[in-house]
Amino acid sequence: MNPSFKLLLVLIIALEVSFTRHLTINLVLIAVTIIYLLTKRIRPRLFGWLFLMPLFPAIAVFITIAWFSPGHDYFYAWVLFSRIYVYVFTGAAITQTTSPLELTRSLEQNLHLPSKFAYGTLAAVNLIPRIKMTVKTIRAAGQMRGIYLSWWSPTLYFKAILHAITWSDQLAQAMESHGYVEDRARTSVHQIALTTRDWLILIVSIILIQIITFALP
Amino acid sequence: MAKKNNKFHLRDIILLALVGIIFGVIYWAAAFMYNALTIVFTPLKLPMMGNDLTMGLWCMAGPMAGFMLKKPGAPFLGEFLGAAGEALIGDQWGAANLISGAVQGIASELGFTLTGYKHYDWLGAVATTITTTIVTFAWDWFRNGYNKFGFKNVYYFSGRLLSMFFFCGVLVMLIERLLERSHVMKREEFND
Amino acid sequence: MNQLAIDNLTFAYTPRQTTLKDVTLKIPTDSWTLFYGASGSGKSTLMRLLAGLLPKYGGKILQGKLQLPDGLTVAMMFQDPGMQFALDTPQHELEFALENLQLPSSEMPARIEHALKFCGIEHLCDRQLTTMSSGEQQRAALAVLVAMDTDILLLDEPFASIDNHNRSLLIHQLTLLQEKYHKTIIVADHDLHGYRGLAKQIIHFENQHAQLLDAAASDALLKSADQLAATVHHVKLPTASDQPILTLKNVVIEHGNEKLITANDFSFFKNQTTLLTGATGTGKSSLFKAITHLASYQGIISYDGKDSQKIKPRRYAQQVGYVFQHAVDQFLNVTVKEELALSLKKGQNPYFDDEHLTAALRLLGLSKLQDRVVYSLSGGQQKKLQLLLMLMMGQPVLLLDEPFSGLDFHSLHNVVDLIKTSQKIYPQTMIIISHQLEGLEKLIDRHVKLADGRLSYREEF
Numbered sequence: 001m002n003p004s005f006k007l008l009l010v011l012i013i014a015l016e017v018s019f020t021r022h023l024t025i026n027l028v029l030i031a032v033t034i035i036y037l038l039t040k041r042i043r044p045r046l047f048g049w050l051f052l053m054p055l056f057p058a059i060a061v062f063i064t065i066a067w068f069s070p071g072h073d074y075f076y077a078w079v080l081f082s083r084i085y086v087y088v089f090t091g092a093a094i095t096q097t098t099s100p101l102e103l104t105r106s107l108e109q110n111l112h113l114p115s116k117f118a119y120g121t122l123a124a125v126n127l128i129p130r131i132k133m134t135v136k137t138i139r140a141a142g143q144m145r146g147i148y149l150s151w152w153s154p155t156l157y158f159k160a161i162l163h164a165i166t167w168s169d170q171l172a173q174a175m176e177s178h179g180y181v182e183d184r185a186r187t188s189v190h191q192i193a194l195t196t197r198d199w200l201i202l203i204v205s206i207i208l209i210q211i212i213t214f215a216l217p
Numbered sequence: 218m219a220k221k222n223n224k225f226h227l228r229d230i231i232l233l234a235l236v237g238i239i240f241g242v243i244y245w246a247a248a249f250m251y252n253a254l255t256i257v258f259t260p261l262k263l264p265m266m267g268n269d270l271t272m273g274l275w276c277m278a279g280p281m282a283g284f285m286l287k288k289p290g291a292p293f294l295g296e297f298l299g300a301a302g303e304a305l306i307g308d309q310w311g312a313a314n315l316i317s318g319a320v321q322g323i324a325s326e327l328g329f330t331l332t333g334y335k336h337y338d339w340l341g342a343v344a345t346t347i348t349t350t351i352v353t354f355a356w357d358w359f360r361n362g363y364n365k366f367g368f369k370n371v372y373y374f375s376g377r378l379l380s381m382f383f384f385c386g387v388l389v390m391l392i393e394r395l396l397e398r399s400h401v402m403k404r405e406e407f408n409d
Numbered sequence: 410m411n412q413l414a415i416d417n418l419t420f421a422y423t424p425r426q427t428t429l430k431d432v433t434l435k436i437p438t439d440s441w442t443l444f445y446g447a448s449g450s451g452k453s454t455l456m457r458l459l460a461g462l463l464p465k466y467g468g469k470i471l472q473g474k475l476q477l478p479d480g481l482t483v484a485m486m487f488q489d490p491g492m493q494f495a496l497d498t499p500q501h502e503l504e505f506a507l508e509n510l511q512l513p514s515s516e517m518p519a520r521i522e523h524a525l526k527f528c529g530i531e532h533l534c535d536r537q538l539t540t541m542s543s544g545e546q547q548r549a550a551l552a553v554l555v556a557m558d559t560d561i562l563l564l565d566e567p568f569a570s571i572d573n574h575n576r577s578l579l580i581h582q583l584t585l586l587q588e589k590y591h592k593t594i595i596v597a598d599h600d601l602h603g604y605r606g607l608a609k610q611i612i613h614f615e616n617q618h619a620q621l622l623d624a625a626a627s628d629a630l631l632k633s634a635d636q637l638a639a640t641v642h643h644v645k646l647p648t649a650s651d652q653p654i655l656t657l658k659n660v661v662i663e664h665g666n667e668k669l670i671t672a673n674d675f676s677f678f679k680n681q682t683t684l685l686t687g688a689t690g691t692g693k694s695s696l697f698k699a700i701t702h703l704a705s706y707q708g709i710i711s712y713d714g715k716d717s718q719k720i721k722p723r724r725y726a727q728q729v730g731y732v733f734q735h736a737v738d739q740f741l742n743v744t745v746k747e748e749l750a751l752s753l754k755k756g757q758n759p760y761f762d763d764e765h766l767t768a769a770l771r772l773l774g775l776s777k778l779q780d781r782v783v784y785s786l787s788g789g790q791q792k793k794l795q796l797l798l799m800l801m802m803g804q805p806v807l808l809l810d811e812p813f814s815g816l817d818f819h820s821l822h823n824v825v826d827l828i829k830t831s832q833k834i835y836p837q838t839m840i841i842i843s844h845q846l847e848g849l850e851k852l853i854d855r856h857v858k859l860a861d862g863r864l865s866y867r868e869e870f
Contacts, residue, residue, distance in 0.1 A: 007316055010312045018316075018360045051697035057242065060255045060264045061361055068262040070367040080362045091304075091312030101501055102303040105603065108485055119505070121298050123495040125305045129539045131235070131242050133703075140703055141369030141739055144757030145802060151247040152384075154391035155741055158399075160239045161285070161392065162737075162784070165401055167492060173462045174493035177485040178502070179509030182227055189504045189514045203361035228466070398743045399784050 002104035002198040003098045009202055010090045016209060017086050023075065025213045026082035033089040040097050051085075052094055058084045100125060106192040116182050123171050134163050223288050230298065233291065237278040244274050250335075263369065268361070269376035272353060273384030279325030280345045282387045284393040285402055287337050292329055292345070296322035317356070324352035325385065337393075342386045349385055350378045364399015411438045411478060413459060413561070414592075416472035420454060420463070427471065428454045430617040436595065438561070441587050441607055444597035445630070446614030448815045449788045452597040455619065456563045459595075460485040471559060477507055477561070481593075484559040488566040490546035491539065499525070499549040500534040506553050508821035526557035528582060544575025555586070561593040562586070565855040568598065572690025580607065600844070601634035618798060631806070639845070640849055640870045644684075644856050651678040653714075654806060654838050655700060655729075657864075660708035662692060662699050668862060669695050672708075675864050677806075680836040682852055684830075684843065684870055687859030693842045694734065696859070697808045701731045712806070727757070730804035734811045738783060739798060745786075746779040748798055758792040758803025760834040767799060772823050788815040796824060800831055813845045821848050828852060 017026060037047075058081045066077035093104070104122050109114040138159045142149040149156040225233075256266035282295020300318025328345025329336075336344070354374055357363045361368060395401055413436040421427040429451045436442050444452040457463040460483050464470055477483065487493045496502045505520045512520070525531045528548045538546060547567055554562055562583075568576045584607065586592045598604070601611075611627040612619050622630065653676035662670040671693030677683055687693050698704035700719070702725070702796070710717045710729060720728070733739050742748050753766070761769070770776040773793040778786065786794065796812050813821050829851065840857075843849065856870040 007312070011316065014313055051466060055367050056252055056255070057268070060259075060267065063259070064264045066361050067367055068264065069362075069365045069369070071365055073365060076362060076365060083360075087313035094312055095304070100466065101496065103305070116227045116230055117298075119495050120227050121234045121301055121305065124231050124298075125302050126494065126497055126539065127235065128238060128242070128302075128306060131239055135239075135242060135246075136703060137733070137738060140701060140731065141318075141733070142741060143723060144730045144804070145741060145751055145798070146727070146743070148750070150722065151243050152388065153394060154388060156243065157239070157281075157388075157392045158395040159235060159741070160243070161281075161396065162399070162401060164232055164235035164239060168228050168235055169466060170489065170492040171231050171495065172226075172228035172486065173457070173466055173485075174487055177460060177487075177493070177497045178495070178506040178555060179484070180227070180495070180505075180511065184509075185511065186508045187511050187514055188508055189517050191514075201310035395743060400784050401784060 001201055002110060002192065002194050003094075003103045003111045004192075005198045006094055006098065007103065007107075009096055009205055012206060013090055013209065014087055016213070020213055021076060021079045022213050023079050023082060024216050025209060026079065026086050028212055029209075030082065030089050033086075033093045037079070037089070037094055037096060042092075042096055046092075046096070046115060050088055052083045054088050096138075102192070103189065105190065109188055109192050110194045114183070117184050118173050118188050119175065119180070123175065124168075127167060127171075130167075131160070131163075135160060223290075225288070225290065225294065228293055229286060229288075229291075231295070233282050233286070233295045234298040234302050236285070237295055237297075238302045240274075240278040240281070241299055241303050247271075247274065250252045250274075263372055265361070265363075265366070265373055266376050268357075269373045270375050270380045273380035276321050276325060276349050276353065276381065277384050277389055279322055279349070280328070280342065280389045281323065281392065283329050283341070283345070284337050284389060285396065287334075289330070289334050290326070292338070293319075293322035293326040296325060310365070320356045321349065321353060324349040327352065342390050343382075346378070346386045350374070353377070383389045412436060413438070414476045415455070415477070416473050416476070418458075418475060419471040420458060420468055421471055422454075422468040427573070427617055428468070429458075429619065432619045433475070434612060434619060434621060436593075436612075437609075438481065438593040439587075440609045441594045441596070443601070443604060443608040444595060444614060444619075444719050445601055445610045445611050446599065446619075447817075448599055450614035451617060451619065452614050453565050455614075456485060456565050456595065456597055457857060459483060459561075460563055460566075461587075481560040482557070483561040483563065484554045484557055485563040485565065486550045486554060486567050488569050490543040490550065490570060493550055493652055494538050494546075497537055497539075497869045498535050499530060499538065499552060501505065502538070502549065502553055503556050506557050509845060511642070518556075520556050520558075524552040527555050527585075528552040542572070542575075542665060542667055542690065543755070544578075547571055547579060548575060548582075551582060555582075559592070562595070564594070564596045565598070566597055568689070570689060571690045575690065576603075601631055603629045603635070605635060605700055642846070642850050642853070643869050644853055644867075646866050646868055647676075647678055647855060651681070653677070653681040653719035654712070655840075656711045656714075658709045659695045660699070660706055660709065660710060662695050662706045664692065664695055670859065670864070671862050672864050677838065677857075678855070679838055682832075682839040682841065683852040683857055684841050684846075684849065684853045685853040685857050685859065689844075692858050692862075693859055694810055696864075697731060697810055697840075697842070700808060700856060701729060705729075726804075729806055729808065730799050730802055732796060732807060732809040732812055734814075736788070736795040739795045741781045743782055745775065745781050745783055745794060748783060748794065749779070749801075752798045752801040754795045756801040756830065758801050758837075760831045761801045761803075766801075769827055773797060773820070789817065789820055792816055793820060793824060797827070800828065803835060803837065806840075809839060809841045809843075811842055811844065813843055813849075816845075818848060821845070825849065825852050 062077045062081045066074050104118045108115050108118050138156055139149050251267045251271050255264055258266035277301045279292040279296035283292035288354045297318045301312045304312055304315050325345045327348040329341055332341050342407050415432055415434040418432045419427055420429045446452050458475055494502045496505050507517050526532050528551050530548050533545055583594055587594050611622045613622050655677040657672040657675045660672045685693055693706055699706040700710055775794055792815055856867045857864055858867045
């Protein structure tokens with residue numbers, strides 16, 4: 001499926017389940033995404049991680065509703081519990097099947113997102129290893145001067161932002177040097193197709209979700 | 218006074234995305250806080266308190282971006298591009314975060330809008346603290362079932378306001394003061 | 410017109426301070442030119458002006474103008490290899506660049522293939538750039554310019570952090586680009602060794618001015634650069650009475666998937682000043698990062714007989730200090746005064762009482778700069794302040810990564826004096842990475858060379 005449309009569908013689903021209280025649709029969506037992920041041959045370990053990672057916040061929400069709120073509404077507790085898993089699994093359906101570059105290219109070509117947003121963000125993402133290293137170095141610099149920089153220390157953020165200012169300057173200049181000009185048309189080496197099939201999948205999925213949400217209990 | 222350039226250029230976009238990602242990276246170093254606070258507050262029958270007390274940390278990139286670039290749209294982009302960046306690296310909360318990123322972005326933007334994009338000072342910080350608290354709380358009202366919590370919402374709302382005030386108000390202002398004193402954001406010294 | 414014309418150009422980043430003043434130059438196309446000068450002398454600034462990145466990205470042309478030959482394209486390669494890619498792999502970056510040039514997609518594969526082959530990185534085309542060595546990254550950066558078929562190639566200190574093998578590969582490719590494809594190549598470098606026979610002309614940057622050297626002066630400069638590297642100083646080998654302070658046992662240090670250093674049993678000794686040399690890109694800084702736990706390694710690095718990993722981080726940071734290559738990484742506050750106050754409060758070096766600190770500040774020319782923002786200091790001032798701050802901290806072991814770069818000879822002399830005086834009162838173990846060897850004879854007790862992935866003591870440097 002076209003990456004932009006996949007994202008669109010997942011966002012629509014996330015919005016819709018946020019504003020409805022319907023256990024069936026949540027369970028159906030989780031089941032469908034699991035099947036989808038299985039057909040894409042996702043590693044079993046990742047499934048374990050997808051189940052475990054949101055467990056803590058999901059339980060927190062569950063017990064708040066079920067035990068500690070006036071109505072003791074167990075049904076609603078399950079709705080909220082499963083809702084978190086809908087977010088995580090549908091999210092994984094994108095991140096596990098589409099590369100950042102494919103998504104970026106699709107957003108640029110199919111949804112006509114200005115390329116400076118698409119590639120600017122992508123360039124920043126590619127610096128994540130360096131950001132992590134830098135945060136480590138800043139904390140080491142602190143320790144060697146006898147101060148401990150914890151995650152609420154203004155100095156830690158200040159120093160990291162100083163780096164970000166330099167990097168954004170360097171990266172923007174490097175991208176320009178590689179021929180990039182803001183707001184100018186670009187060609188594309190790979191055309192990301194947007195077919196009738198994509199439209200069909202999107203529309204049919206949305207209709208099916210409405211039917212289950214409003215027609216089934 | 219010269220006309221202010223309110224357009225976002227490539228460099229601004231990279232910077233905003235980087236700031237968002239930096240806050241995300243540091244947040245994950247403190248992710249245990251959410252769990253620890255939840256465990257502490259559950260016996261007090263307030264399990265969601267961890268969510269409310271750490272919420273400010275999630276929303277820092279927005280006001281920070283506003284203070285740094287002092288342009289309409291910067292708070293929204295700072296918050297949203299950070300979330301988009303996390304979604305792009307395949308973070309498992311990614312796609313869902315895109316929506317909360319947008320909500321939080323609008324929330325912090327609103328504080329600067331209400332003060333006419335003229336108050337990059339305490340007033341702006343307080344305004345964005347309040348709008349971020351109200352908007353994200355309203356969002357959780359539907360999304361995380363806060364509509365069911367009854368009078369306990371008084372505690373949750375207060376907890377969130379406190380967290381927003383500390384992280385998005387006090388901490389962001391402290392960072393902003395360091396940046397201001399260092400003159401590092403004065404890129405256009407000649408253009409005044 | 411077959412030249413890049415710079416006419417009476419004055420450029421400043423801030424109203425207070427000009428970087429280039431009244432520069433008039435004519436750089437011929439279809440030739441190889443070197444920009445030579447110390448760091449901060451304006452080489453990089455002129456390059457960015459030629460590339461059209463300045464004044465767009467800061468500063469202002471106060472007078473004069475630059476003119477490039479009509480229709481010729483310009484592109485730049487940068488000093489920091491990891492900071493010039495928007496995308497994750499060489500293949501994707503090449504595609505990105507060609508899309509920017511609005512090349513039809515049918516023409517792209519051939520261009521990309523040619524560029525990758527030309528730079529010898531076909532095997533790396535789908536590797537993550539972040540996992541590549543600096544040398545490989547620079548070759549990927551050159552591949553982008555080759556694919557773009559740029560007429561004028563500007564390279565800002567392109568070899569600053571890469572190994573000799575990659576350096577000679579790059580120089581070979583650049584020579585080919587110049588001679589066979591008639592490209593205009595301009596390289597900025599602070600170190601001229603190895604350029605003999607390549608560069609047609611040298612432009613010397615000094616005191617905000619830039620001027621073309623004549624053939625005789627150029628040749629003399631290139632010759633002396635090659636000779637300077639060959640001046641020999643003698644030092645002693647470790648003796649039986651030396652006490653080990655840092656010991657590496659079965660240590661392997663890697664970068665990406667490249668093995669940099671193997672040390673089965675190697676020690677640095679207590680209260681000695683050891684010079685660590687080795688070609689760029691061999692892993693000297695990686696060794697410092699491993700010792701300070703900023704990079705991972707296999708094996709055991711022990712401090713004073715104890716596995717360093719078993720010492721609490723906070724305590725270990727009080728034992729082993731790291732003077733970073735980039736001075737600004739060391740700073741934590743805003744003004745010089747605040748930085749000094751922090752080191753005074755937390756430092757353990759007894760030499761720096763009020764009187765000696767005042768004298769040191771005067772010696773380093775920092776006394777009148779106390780209210781200045783550290784980020785606004787010149788490169789040399791930052792270096793001196795950084796060194797002073799870390800000397801004041803007084804960790805028993807201090808690792809210094811290029812502490813003298815960007816210092817003029819007078820400053821270097823004063824800095825060496827300060828270290829010697831402090832060491833007399835408070836002996837410290839120091840390990841120093843430095844490409845600058847002249848003027849260090851007084852300071853150095855031992856010399857360790859890193860070559861072919863091995864560390865060994867040498868009698869001369």
